[in-house]
Amino acid sequence: MLSIIVHAQSLRWLFPAAAMLSAAPIHITAWAAARFLTLPLPRRVYRAVDDALYSTYQRYVLFFMHCYTGAQIYTYGDAEESQDSKENAVFICNHQSTMDWVVANIVALQHQNLGHVRYVIKDGLKYFPLYGFYFKQHDCIFVRRGQFSKTSMEKQVKRMAERNEPVWMVIFPEGTRFNPSNSQMIQRSRMLAEKKGVSPTEHVLPPKLGALQVCLEHLRDHVTVIYDVTIAFSDTVNDSGVRLEAPGMPEFLMQSSPEIHLNIEKINIAEVPVDGEKMQNWLDQQFRKKDRLLSHFYSTDKDKAGRFPGERSRLPITLSQTLPAALFYNGFLVLMMTTPATRSLYWKISLFGTVLGCVWMSFRSQA
Known part of the structure; x- marks a missing residue:
């Protein structure tokens, strides 16, 4: 009996993971309808509707990740700084796990900018069923690890600047996740630190300037602040003081109270150097x-362990912020599962939407 209970506990992540993935056909259908209906209208109308839809889905994710x-x-x-819903920002943070993008959404939610979030994310995610295609439509930017193309990214960022649309651009300057068990x-x-003649860091990787530099070069007159966020998770150090790997989404969902x-740190954009070398030095200092x-x-000092310096505040995420989104997606899922015809439609959207999305993304990559 005990082994069954332990096994059931280890599968706690399955239900929320299945729920979030099962929302994909509903989300892509809602997006397609919104895109079609707003075609004859100014682009700003489509962007406002899409941002609202994106915000709704991310609130659904936060329903599970928090509630x-x-x-x-x-x-x-600087967490208590004034929250401005019209504020355009660049968000940078240390990168440890698949939970980091959820954290970016948490901060954006508190600043009433969740729908405006755009990510600079690794190229392989563009083939993620349905969502890879949608992220592209939401103006997220895909970059190849180790093969950063400044020209390709500049085209996309310039379009954002020209459209003058609200944006919270999320960038992970390390380019890959920090894993304390990855000795290589x-x-x-x-x-790399020794080559630069500086002391190596223990808990972060050397940041790469590429994506941040492109964003600041073309969005400097559009973006007002940079939010530099340092993330740490509980229960990521053992009794000997050795750092453990940060939880991914499945591990996070299995914890009883993570x-x-x-x-x-809120930084005025005017404080960031314009010159490339000086900007790299500034970024190195931030990391x-x-x-x-x-x-x-x-x-290992008990007075320091498990917290950052200074006063801390608990950031609440209320049910009123997340429950309506959960009811929206689960309600439509139940409706689609009620009859053979709607179930068939749901699976066709899932299958053909995935295939067409991957084909489209592959074509766009070669264009």
Whole structure:
């Protein structure tokens, strides 16, 4: 009996994962309808509808990530800064797991900008069933790891600047996740630091300037602030003080009461250097600051461990912010499962939408 209970506990992530994935056909259908109906209208109408739809889905994700898990979110630093729904921003953070993009959404939600979030994400995700295609329509930018194309990204960012649309651009400057058990990755990081003549960092990887530089070059007159966020998760250090791998989404969903700690620094865009070399130095310094914050969090000193320096506040996410989205997607899913005809339509949307989306994304990559 005990083994059954333990096994059931280990599968806690299956239900929310299945629920979020099953919403994809509903989401893509709603997006297609919105796109068709707004074709004769000014683009700003379509963008407003799409942003509202995107915000609704991400609130559905947060319903599980917060309400289902019982997660507690603590903020430090500039978290209490005024929240401006008309504020355009670039969001940068350390990258540890698949939960990091959820954290970006949490911060954007509190600033009433969730629908305006756009990601710079790895190229392979463009083939993710239905969502890969949709992220492209939502103006997310796909980049190849180790093969960054400044020209390709510039085209997309210039279009954003020309349209003057609201945006929260999310960038992970490290380019890949920091995994403390990946000794080869950490060794390469140390060698790069030594080559630069600086001390190696312990908890972050050397940041790459490419994506951030393109965004700031073309959005500097459009974006007003940078939110530099340092993320740490509870239960990611063992009794010996050795750092453990951060939880991915499945692991996070299995925890009974996980904690997310966020140190938020709000930086006026005018404070960021324009020159490329100076901008790289500025970015390096920001990540060294992150490294010091994480060293505090992972300290063996009980007065420091498990928290960032300074006062902290608990960031609430209420049911009123997430439950309507859950009812929307689950309600439509139930409706589509009620008759053979609607069930057939649901599976056809899933299958043909995935195939056509992947074909379209492949064609766009070669164009």
